[in-house]
Each structure stands twice: as C-alpha cells, then as structure tokens.
Amino acid sequence: DAKTTQPNSMESNEEEPVHLPCNHSTISGTDYIHWYRQLPSQGPEYVIHGLTSNVNNRMASLAIAEDRKSSTLILHRATLRDAAVYYCIRKTSYDKVIFGPGTSLSVIP
C-alpha cells in the first residue's frame, strides 16, 4: 500500500512547465510529503518535501492543497535531464517508507 496515487506517465515539451500530481487522501497530520526522482540507471535523489505550506527550492516547487489530500510537484522549465520517474511519498518519523510505482516523465525536445 503506497498510500499515494500518481499517474503512470506524463509527457512535457522541453522548456515548458510540468505539473506532476499526487493524491494522498488518507494523509495524517504528521505526514510529510516527499518527492524523489530516479534518473535512468541511478538511485533515487531527493527533490523537495513539505508539510503544510508551499515550498520552493532550486529544483522545483511543491504546491500542497489546503486539505493536504493532494499535492503537485512543479518543474518550472522542463529540460531533457528532467526525464525520470518521480515518486511522491508520505513520510513520518516512525512509519515505513513505501514507494509506489511513480510517474514516468518524458520530455520531448
């Protein structure tokens, strides 16, 4: 039970924004929302995380719904290097981390 649901795949044109959705309707008040991505033949790498409010870093932005039942990872300008599988994860200090199948993002030149 991944506890999150994401689309299997998405496509984006290069240099356009990408919005990757994640549903976590059973989230509890102490669950953080983490996003990781996995480039081909590499281990996953951290992208961003948040609890309640929207977050920005140099890689992406994370928009969290007011009821926290969904979130969206925003890549502001997709590059070919952003083609990867993106994982949305609920995480607490005491819970096991469950990775779902993620969203495979293709970037079209």
Next chain:
Amino acid sequence: NAGVTQTPKFRILKIGQSMTLQCTQDMNHNYMYWYRQDPGMGLKLIYYSVGAGITDKGEVPNGYNVSRSTTEDFPLRLELAAPSQTSVYFCASSLRGEETQYFGPGTRLLVL
C-alpha cells in the same frame, strides 16, 4: 563526505550461494534502509534500522537478514540466493525518519 557507499557494484551468484551487500554512510545518520528494485518497477523496502542495534522488517524481508552494529554500517545478507532475488539493491540513510533519504548508487545482483 562520500555519502552512502555500496559494494559491490555488480555480482553474479549461483542458486544457493550466500553473500553480503555492504552499505556505509558517513553522515552520522540514525536511519538506514535497504530497498530492492526489480526491472521496470518501483522500490520495495526490505529492512530498515532506526539506530545501532535496532532493525525492523519492511515490505519484502523474506530471504534476507540485516544487522546494525555501528551507526555507519548496515550490511544486507542473502543466505540462500534464489533467482527471484535478481534485482538492483539500494541502500539509503536519513538523519531522522521524516527527513530526506540519501541513496547509494546501488548493487546489481544476478542469481543464476
């Protein structure tokens, strides 16, 4: 900092053989994790540890054993290798459970 290192990078085992996958982190992280990733699939948690001397099962622990005698090291042991254990194994660590996980480069294991 080297981060999370894993050895070996690649290994071929015969059915029934044993081996230990090594994982070391130099970030003084309390939490460490072992995942496996089958081709075209997501990661599945095998075992994790919240500190030295403490380990717990993940989603798919059967056929594996772990130990955590130091903060830095978290080896994964396969006692009787089976073809179903052919996979890529990733080790990860985090300072606390809710914090960012840092992943190693992975060990590719082929059991024939």
